[in-house]
Amino acid sequence: MELWFTELHTDNVRFSIKVDRQLYSAQSQFQRIDIFESIEFGRILVLDGYIMLTEKDEFIYHEMIAHVPMAVHPNPRRILVIGGGDGGAVRELTKYRSVERIDLIEIDEVVVDACREFLPQTACRLNDPRVHIRYEDGLKYTRSHENEYDVILVDSTDPFGPGEDLFTKEFYGNCFKALREDGIMVNQHESPFYAKDAAAMQRAHQRIRARFPISRVYQAHIPTYPSGHWLFGFASKKYHPTHDFRPDAWNALRIPAHYYNTNLHSAAFALPTYVQEILQKVEEA
Numbered sequence: 026m027e028l029w030f031t032e033l034h035t036d037n038v039r040f041s042i043k044v045d046r047q048l049y050s051a052q053s054q055f056q057r058i059d060i061f062e063s064i065e066f067g068r069i070l071v072l073d074g075y076i077m078l079t080e081k082d083e084f085i086y087h088e089m090i091a092h093v094p095m096a097v098h099p100n101p102r103r104i105l106v107i108g109g110g111d112g113g114a115v116r117e118l119t120k121y122r123s124v125e126r127i128d129l130i131e132i133d134e135v136v137v138d139a140c141r142e143f144l145p146q147t148a149c150r151l152n153d154p155r156v157h158i159r160y161e162d163g164l165k166y167t168r169s170h171e172n173e174y175d176v177i178l179v180d181s182t183d184p185f186g187p188g189e190d191l192f193t194k195e196f197y198g199n200c201f202k203a204l205r206e207d208g209i210m211v212n213q214h215e216s217p218f219y220a221k222d223a224a225a226m227q228r229a230h231q232r233i234r235a236r237f238p239i240s241r242v243y244q245a246h247i248p249t250y251p252s253g254h255w256l257f258g259f260a261s262k263k264y265h266p267t268h269d270f271r272p273d274a275w276n277a278l279r280i281p282a283h284y285y286n287t288n289l290h291s292a293a294f295a296l297p298t299y300v301q302e303i304l305q306k307v308e309e310a
Contacts, residue, residue, distance in 0.1 A: 030061055030069065032076055034251040035219050042066055042079075042249075048143050053135035060143045066249060068144055070111060072136070078111055079249050080146050086213075087113035087147070088285040089245040089293070090257060094176050094209040095121060096275040096290060097264050101175040104128070105203065107163035109180030110136035112148035118178075119150040120280050127156045128174075134160045167199035174204055179212035192229050197236045197260075207263040214242060217300045218252035226256060231307040233260045241266050242304060243293040245284070256300070267291050 031041040042063050049060040059071040067080030078086065091114050095101055102125045106114050110131035118127050129151075131137055137158065140148040150156065159166070163181075177200050181192070200210050212233070215226040234240040237260035247255045259266045272287035296304075 030063075030071065032071075032074065035221065038219070040076075040249070040251070042069065044069070049139055051135055051139065053133050055133045056136075058133075058136055058139055060139060068146075069249075070140065070144060076249050078113065078144075078147065080144070082248050083111075083113055083147060084282075085245055085247050085284045086250075086255070087117050088282050089243075090114055090178055090180060090211055090213060091117035092275075092280065092282060092285040093243065093257070093259065093266065093290060093293070094178070094211045096272070096287070097259075097261075097266055097270050098175055098207070098209050099271065099274075101209075102126070103174050103176075105130065105170075105174045105177045107166070107177065107179050107181065108132075109178065111140045111144060112137075112151045114178050114180045115153070115156055116147060116150040119153045119155065121278070124155060127153075129156060129158045130163050130166045131158065131160060132162050164193070164196050164199065167196065167203050170199075170203040172202070172205055175208055177204060177208065177210040179210065181213060192225070192232075194232045194235070197232050201236045201262070204262060208261070209264060210237070210258075210260045212258045212260075214256035214258040216250065216252045216255055217303055218254050222251060223303055227303060227307045230258060230304055233258055234308065237261060239263070239265055241294055242296060242300070244296060244300070245293065259294075267294055 028044050029041045030044050031039050034040050044061040044063045046062050048062055051058045056073045061069045063069055069079045070077045104118055104127045106129045115129055118124055216222040217226055239261040241259045243257050245255050246253055276287055
């Protein structure tokens with residue numbers, strides 16, 4: 026008997042991975058959590074039927090959400106991660122000796138516990154003494170913080186369910202206030218390929234641009250995400266992602282990475298024409 030996990034990318038497109046067994050399943054207060062073992066992609070974290078990560082390609086997402094802002098900001102000491110209960114973004118951030126504190130705000134404690142047990146590849150640095158985990162809503166948390174963080178990573182799920190509030194005007198405004206005067210925010214920005222995902226990306230980009238003086242979009246290839254073409258948003262109060270990029274300084278840190286590098290950094294902001302056109306529709310509105 027063969028067992029396959031299938032994710033619905035659109036009403037007309039399905040993505041399937043053959044799995045050996047199901048390692049974990051639980052229904053938390055917020056969502057259904059499943060972890061599967063597969064031959065091709067290793068362990069797979071699924072929330073409410075959507076793939077959040079696989080062991081084989083998670084490094085791409087986590088390196089690109091973390092290292093791009095860290096290579097631009099000249100002195101990132103206090104970091105806020107919203108979502109990211111799998112620990113992958115935290116793992117990348119703890120590679121920087123200059124970082125003094127990482128606040129991880131995750132709404133679902135069950136996700137963190139499951140990842141600690143079954144996904145040690147990503148959760149391996151959650152016990153770093155600089156990491157402080159709080160289980161609460163990211164929108165509510167950011168309401169009460171001002172001028173506190175150098176970098177904010179919004180490592181959210183898709184813009185529905187538990188992650189829906191992390192795509193609102195209020196949330197982006199809260200993040201702006203929570204950042205210091207030269208702070209940077211990076212968020213996962215969905216895919217531009219399928220119409221529904223592209224519309225969500227447009228809305229997020231428009232709302233971020235309304236709050237931040239500098240707002241750009243960059244890309245990565247993540248095989249198990251819808252279409253494989255994924256975007257990130259870079260928003261800053263002061264620093265431009267390529268003009269203020271410091272490749273020599275970052276290379277001098279000798280941070281280990283398997284996807285990110287300083288040549289790729291600049292290239293990631295060179296977007297395909299169809300993506301530029303999607304973004305221009307809201308930039309010119």
